[in-house]
Amino acid sequence: MIAEFIASSWLFWILLSVGALLYWRSRxxxxxxxxxxxxxxxxxxxxxxxxxxxxxxxVLPGDCAQKYIAxxxxxxxxxxxxxxxxxxxxxxxxxxxxxxxxxxxxxLTLRGDLGFSCAKRQSVNxxxxxxxxxxxxxxxxxxxxxYLIAIPFGILSAFxxxxxxxxxxxxxxxxxxxxxxxxxxxxxxxxxxxRLISYLGLALPNFLLALSIILLYVFAGEPxxxxxxxxxxxxxxxxxxxGFQYAKLDDFIGHIWLPIFVIGWSATALQLQTVxxxxxxxxxxxxxxxxxxxxxxxMALWGGYPVRHSINPLFNSVGFDxxxxxxxxxxxxxxxxxxxxxxxxxxxxxxxxxxxxxxxILFLVALVVISMNFVTDIVLAAIDPRVRRSVLG
Numbered sequence: 001m002i003a004e005f006i007a008s009s010w011l012f013w014i015l016l017s018v019g020a021l022l023y024w025r026s027r028x029x030x031x032x033x034x035x036x037x038x039x040x041x042x043x044x045x046x047x048x049x050x051x052x053x054x055x056x057x058x059v060l061p062g063d064c065a066q067k068y069i070a071x072x073x074x075x076x077x078x079x080x081x082x083x084x085x086x087x088x089x090x091x092x093x094x095x096x097x098x099x100x101x102x103x104x105x106x107x108l109t110l111r112g113d114l115g116f117s118c119a120k121r122q123s124v125n126x127x128x129x130x131x132x133x134x135x136x137x138x139x140x141x142x143x144x145x146x147y148l149i150a151i152p153f154g155i156l157s158a159f160x161x162x163x164x165x166x167x168x169x170x171x172x173x174x175x176x177x178x179x180x181x182x183x184x185x186x187x188x189x190x191x192x193x194x195r196l197i198s199y200l201g202l203a204l205p206n207f208l209l210a211l212s213i214i215l216l217y218v219f220a221g222e223p224x225x226x227x228x229x230x231x232x233x234x235x236x237x238x239x240x241x242x243g244f245q246y247a248k249l250d251d252f253i254g255h256i257w258l259p260i261f262v263i264g265w266s267a268t269a270l271q272l273q274t275v276x277x278x279x280x281x282x283x284x285x286x287x288x289x290x291x292x293x294x295x296x297x298x299m300a301l302w303g304g305y306p307v308r309h310s311i312n313p314l315f316n317s318v319g320f321d322x323x324x325x326x327x328x329x330x331x332x333x334x335x336x337x338x339x340x341x342x343x344x345x346x347x348x349x350x351x352x353x354x355x356x357x358x359x360x361i362l363f364l365v366a367l368v369v370i371s372m373n374f375v376t377d378i379v380l381a382a383i384d385p386r387v388r389r390s391v392l393g
Contacts, residue, residue, distance in 0.1 A: 057355035114360035142264035154275025201269020282306035319372035
């Protein structure tokens with residue numbers, strides 16, 4: 001019995017073991033004491049989020065028993081109120097809200113059980129399957145797309161903010177001034193284009209961008225890159241008679257770029273503005289002037305001082321950026337025709353009123369955001385002396 005309980009409550013023992021290890025090591029390490037505090041705070045936050053999500057889902061009309069009975073009613077059975085009450089008792093829905101939440105969070109903590117989906121009439125774990133990981137991959141890829149563009153071009157935009165269009169340095173020769181003017185003009189034009197793109201990204205909704213791209217494919221007479229695969233490859237295995245099917249991989253890449261580009265669009269625009277503002281703010285601080293007075297200039301000055309100090313706040317906001325990207329994903333998933341957890345969330349909230357499934361997806365999103373914030377906190381405390389001094393004294 002004990003071995004069976006331990007095997008069925010693996011998640012609880014992992015969480016407990018991590019906490020016990022951190023507590024043991026924190027007695028001789030101030031930094032690990034900080035990690036332990038952040039770990040306990042993350043668990044407490046998750047507990048509060050689970051209570052809020054569970055309570056909000058209970059506000060929605062109807063419950064699992066009514067939906068189950070309604071399904072039986074569609075099969076020709078005559079259902080009475082007594083049948084509904086008996087079904088509520090069988091499912092434990094007659095218990096107090098706090099008791100049902102405690103049971104839900106206990107199953108989640110001990111066994112990783114996300115509950116029972118009334119609309120799908122199966123476990124939420126089975127109903128979700130790999131869909132949440134697909135959504136997670138979309139969001140991570142969208143963030144990488146945004147950061148890979150926003151960070152270098154945001155730095156370039158900050159570098160060009162006070163530059164002129166022409167080189168008027170009298171110490172340069174005529175040929176040098178002409179070449180420098182061409183380079184400066186190209187950089188200024190690029191900066192203007194980037195700022196225009198960032199403004200469009202903030203003003204243009206993601207779903208409208210997705211519709212515009214799909215319409216362009218329609219007008220061009222090309223197959224639209226909706227879903228994850230075309231009809232030809234949707235039900236085909238990755239490995240055929242002759243090994244790995246690279247044609248399916250090519251078809252997958254031809255479809256997967258669209259959701260990544262669309263959900264990364266607004267994130268790129270926002271991060272461009274953020275990086276530019278952070279670098280400009282750091283450039284105007286006194287320590288940069290002091291470095292210039294010591295003779296530091298060029299890329300050594302920019303890379304070693306304002307840019308390096310501007311990246312840390314961006315790194316610390318990864319969890320919030322993930323949440324913002326996921327917020328854009330449901331409507332984009334509906335427009336593009338995806339079947340990930342974001343589309344499933346829209347279905348659960350707007351169509352089937354499946355509270356258990358919606359609560360599980362929202363909780364998983366909160367889990368990812370809180371986990372990312374926890375990781376960024378402890379990494380920044382380890383690598384940034386300023387953060388380390390502020391949290392460790």
